[in-house]
Amino acid sequence: MSLTPGTLPLIFNKEVTPADGPVYILTIVCRELNKTGGNRRLRGKLTDGKYESQMSVIVTDKNLEKGDLLKIKHWNITGNSDKMLFQVEDFEVEKKSFPVPKTLKGWRYGDAFEKPAKSVSAPKKKVAVPGATGVARGKENAKPQTADGRYMSVMTLTPYMNKWCIKARVVQKGPLKEYQNAKGAGKLFAFTVDDGTCNLKISAFNDEVDKFFNIVEKGKVVTISNGQLKPKNAQYNSTNHDYECTLGRMTTIEEVMDDCDDIPQMTFNFEPISKIISDRAKGAFVDVCAVINEVGAIDTINTRAGKQLEKRDLEIVDDSTKEKMRCTLWGQQAVDFSASRGQVMAVKAASVGEFQGKTLSVGRDSEIILDFAEDHGQKLNVWWTQEGQDAAFEGQSGAGSSGGKRNEMVLLDSIMQGANYQTDDKPYWFNSKCYLTYIKKERMMYKGCPGKDDQKCNKKLIEEDDGMYRCEKCNQNFQNFNYRIMMQAAVTDGRGQQYCTFFGETAEQILGKPADELGEMFNSDGNEFDDFINTKSCLEFILGGRAKCEIYQDEQRLKVAAQRVAQIDFNKYGLDLASRLQEFEPKAA
Numbered sequence: 001m002s003l004t005p006g007t008l009p010l011i012f013n014k015e016v017t018p019a020d021g022p023v024y025i026l027t028i029v030c031r032e033l034n035k036t037g038g039n040r041r042l043r044g045k046l047t048d049g050k051y052e053s054q055m056s057v058i059v060t061d062k063n064l065e066k067g068d069l070l071k072i073k074h075w076n077i078t079g080n081s082d083k084m085l086f087q088v089e090d091f092e093v094e095k096k097s098f099p100v101p102k103t104l105k106g107w108r109y110g111d112a113f114e115k116p117a118k119s120v121s122a123p124k125k126k127v128a129v130p131g132a133t134g135v136a137r138g139k140e141n142a143k144p145q146t147a148d149g150r151y152m153s154v155m156t157l158t159p160y161m162n163k164w165c166i167k168a169r170v171v172q173k174g175p176l177k178e179y180q181n182a183k184g185a186g187k188l189f190a191f192t193v194d195d196g197t198c199n200l201k202i203s204a205f206n207d208e209v210d211k212f213f214n215i216v217e218k219g220k221v222v223t224i225s226n227g228q229l230k231p232k233n234a235q236y237n238s239t240n241h242d243y244e245c246t247l248g249r250m251t252t253i254e255e256v257m258d259d260c261d262d263i264p265q266m267t268f269n270f271e272p273i274s275k276i277i278s279d280r281a282k283g284a285f286v287d288v289c290a291v292i293n294e295v296g297a298i299d300t301i302n303t304r305a306g307k308q309l310e311k312r313d314l315e316i317v318d319d320s321t322k323e324k325m326r327c328t329l330w331g332q333q334a335v336d337f338s339a340s341r342g343q344v345m346a347v348k349a350a351s352v353g354e355f356q357g358k359t360l361s362v363g364r365d366s367e368i369i370l371d372f373a374e375d376h377g378q379k380l381n382v383w384w385t386q387e388g389q390d391a392a393f394e395g396q397s398g399a400g401s402s403g404g405k406r407n408e409m410v411l412l413d414s415i416m417q418g419a420n421y422q423t424d425d426k427p428y429w430f431n432s433k434c435y436l437t438y439i440k441k442e443r444m445m446y447k448g449c450p451g452k453d454d455q456k457c458n459k460k461l462i463e464e465d466d467g468m469y470r471c472e473k474c475n476q477n478f479q480n481f482n483y484r485i486m487m488q489a490a491v492t493d494g495r496g497q498q499y500c501t502f503f504g505e506t507a508e509q510i511l512g513k514p515a516d517e518l519g520e521m522f523n524s525d526g527n528e529f530d531d532f533i534n535t536k537s538c539l540e541f542i543l544g545g546r547a548k549c550e551i552y553q554d555e556q557r558l559k560v561a562a563q564r565v566a567q568i569d570f571n572k573y574g575l576d577l578a579s580r581l582q583e584f585e586p587k588a589a
């Protein structure tokens with residue numbers, strides 16, 4: 001057998017598939033790729049005798065040399081239209097020292113090409129894929145499963161198919177959730193599969209939860225047949241697919257025990273930071289590969305549900321822009337995260353947020369791979385060593401323009417002296433360990449608007465003569481009200497004292513009582529309210545505050561409001577102190 005010039009473009013375009021029989025391709029250069037777990041792989045420059053392509057990955061224990069003629073029996077085309085990869089999975093060396101033609105044309109996916117004089121494959125029936133956008137060409141050639149065990153590629157799935165079967169890896173699995181709706185109680189779980197062509201979100205309800213929850217495990221390769229596809233709900237779906245899948249009574253899922261090397265562990269569609277900043281809206285999901293420029297300390301916030309949640313901010317950078325980006329980890333992932341400046345990190349499905357510029361959040365559906373060593377990671381490593389590590393990055397992600405770091409632990413006098421905020425409109429955010437030393441009890445409680453049509457309002461109500469309460473904002477009279485807190489209190493540490501406003505939830509957290517209970521106390525006779533408030537004096541806590549300079553009657557005033565409060569975690573606080581002490585240690589010359 002010999003080469004068929006013009007075969008490579010057909011392979012990339014999936015006009016030739018393994019079902020058409022083996023192809024013959026010649027090795028020009030092969031080198032070993034860095035191992036990222038799994039199988040040993042080579043990166044190859046290959047040719048069909050006419051075109052040459054560097055976009056090949058060969059899964060093998062052997063080494064290949066220039067002139068090795070490969071008989072390739074099984075392969076996969078993976079990636080996206082920007083970067084299609086020919087992944088060679090089963091081959092033998094048919095001949096060694098085969099002459100390499102001298103005049104070869106470099107070819108990349110998307111380039112024009114001449115087909116071989118004699119077509120190596122019969123023309124195929126094309127299946128239209130209505131509604132599908134943004135996925136690579138060539139997908140029309142995947143077929144439903146046949147007797148020889150071929151599967152449809154995930155990216156070809158549409159709601160217009162009756163029967164299908166895919167083989168894919170479970171790359172993410174969510175927890176079992178229970179819910180209540182008009183039909184009664186139910187349960188569900190969702191997971192994501194990826195076969196290298198695309199990822200797909202799959203949901204299971206009730207009976208299907210019982211059937212499949214234990215079969216579906218992160219990392220496993222499974223075959224799945226016959227679920228129901230529908231357009232995805234983009235708000236809750238981080239996949240690249242246009243559709244999502246719900247399992248039904250006809251669905252089968254089976255674990256595949258062997259022969260899974262063709263299913264990659266995880267595929268990425270990286271976007272440079274510059275593109276995320278300019279093009280991506282809040283709520284979008286993106287894959288990002290970047291260098292860690294700073295690892296923030298662990299921090300605790302109080303959620304709306306009243307629970308404490310750990311968070312950690314990272315500052316990430318890449319070679320696309322001089323702007324850095326904040327990337328936040330949550331919960332156990334934030335606690336366990338261990339990396340340092342200069343490490344390359346890949347994140348699958350981070351969600352885009354907007355807070356003092358674009359930010360990223362690594363949620364439960366996201367995945368992080370540290371020291372990411374594929375092409376992207378290697379490129380960034382080189383950039384970081386040569387240029388990035390000495391570059392100055394701009395942006396709000398970590399250090400503010402005033403020199404202070406966001407959420408840095410500070411002493412109160414530095415805020416009061418204005419060292420860390422500016423007189424322009426920018427607020428300064430800080431954390432401080434301090435004591436509550438004085439609470440203004442007068443006018444602390446007010447009667448807030450209950451709101452209409454389920455809309456929250458909370459505006460201060462005016463008491464009418466007829467016993468009703470009037471909200472000017474809602475333009476309505478109410479019989480009832482909600483007690484609300486607006487507490488002015490002095491906070492003090494070893495270096496200073498500052499008045500701070502605590503609204504609503506932060507006040508409830510620090511006082512440890514809901515507003516309505518406090519309101520009842522406030523309204524009742526006797527000293528109960530005063531006594532209770534007095535017990536809170538000298539309470540020690542972490543204040544997450546926002547300081548801003550405001551002009552009031554031609555005078556500058558520093559306004560400080562509590563954004564969050566937290567109990568002191570002495571373990572974390574001790575570590576923070578220790579790291580600050582290190583700054584005072586003499587540096588080696």
Ligand SMILES: [Zn+2]
Nearest residue numbers: 449457471474
């Ligand atoms: Zn109102």
